[in-house]
Amino acid sequence: MKRPNLLVINPNSSPVMTGDIEATVQVLSDRLHFDFVVTSTPGAPDVLESFRDYTLGGASVLQRLAKQPPDHFDGLLLACFGDPALYALKEQVLLPVTGIAEASFSLALLLGYRFGILAASAKAKPMMESLVLSYGLQARLAGVAALEVPIGDFAGRPGSQEDLMVEKCESLRQAGAEVIILGCAGMTGIGARLQQRTGLTVIDPVVAGCTALWQMIAGGFCPSRTGLYA
Incomplete structure (x- = not known):
């Protein structure tokens, strides 16, 4: 197999968060031997914290790729946990495509029976519950714990809320979560550090997304064109 080339799109416009994503992808690139480009989305909100933000960010990604098709890439990862416009991307882009939430949920099912989600803001809690429902996985969800911290507070310093995250992981464990x-x-x-401190399996969504996309490319799998994504 030739060395895959991955396009990782952050559908917000934050250069700091994009840099955090790129740092994680670089580590995986060295381990799994793929090339990559990580890009933000100019014109999108700097953080995506509402359904309106998801719509604006997702639309910006679709418009950009319509003008500049990712023909020289082997797969595309949407690096926002809301998976904004993911299904539309699977219709539009003739490549393996996944989002970091979709990939994280899929991986969680392999690693334990019930999973919990750490959300940033209070509003993100019902949004994550709605997302899990849309994927039909509500029976496997132990709960969503909100840190009640703005998403932007993590940019450039993901470990800044580590103690609070450990506390919330413990509350999810008590609710029945085996995987966070x-x-x-x-x-x-911050995933490896949380896993070390809590003893729980912790999924970094960027790691899950890149790994899932790499596996799709290696296996020669693309979204089906005979039904939902036709």
């Missing part, structure tokens, strides 16, 4: 998913790309880089 970090519910924001801005939390990337």
Whole structure:
């Protein structure tokens, strides 16, 4: 297999969060031997904290790729935990495509029976519950714990809320979670530390997304064109 080339799109316009995502992807690139480009989305909100933000960010990604198709890439990762416009991307882009939430949920099902999600803001809690429902996985969800911290506070310093995150992981453990998913790309880089401190399996969504995309490319799998994504 030739060395895959991955396009990782952060659908917000934050250069700091994009840098955090890129740092994680670089570590995986060295381990899994793929090339990559990580890019933000000019014109999108600097953080995506509402359904309106998701719509604006997702639309910006779709418009950009319509003008500049990712033909020289082997796969595309949408690096926002809301998976904004993911299904539209699977219709539009003739490549393996996944989002970091979709990939994280899929991985969590392999690693334990019930999973919990660490969300950033209070509003993100019902948004994450709604997202899990849309994927039909509500029976496997132990709960969502909100840190009640703005998403932007994680940018450039994902470990700044580590003690609070450990506390929330413990509350999710008490609710029955065996696996913890970090519910924001801005939390990337802290997963291994949380796993060490809590003893729980912790999924970094950027790691899950890149790994899933790499596996799709290696296996020769693309979204089906005969039904939902036709």
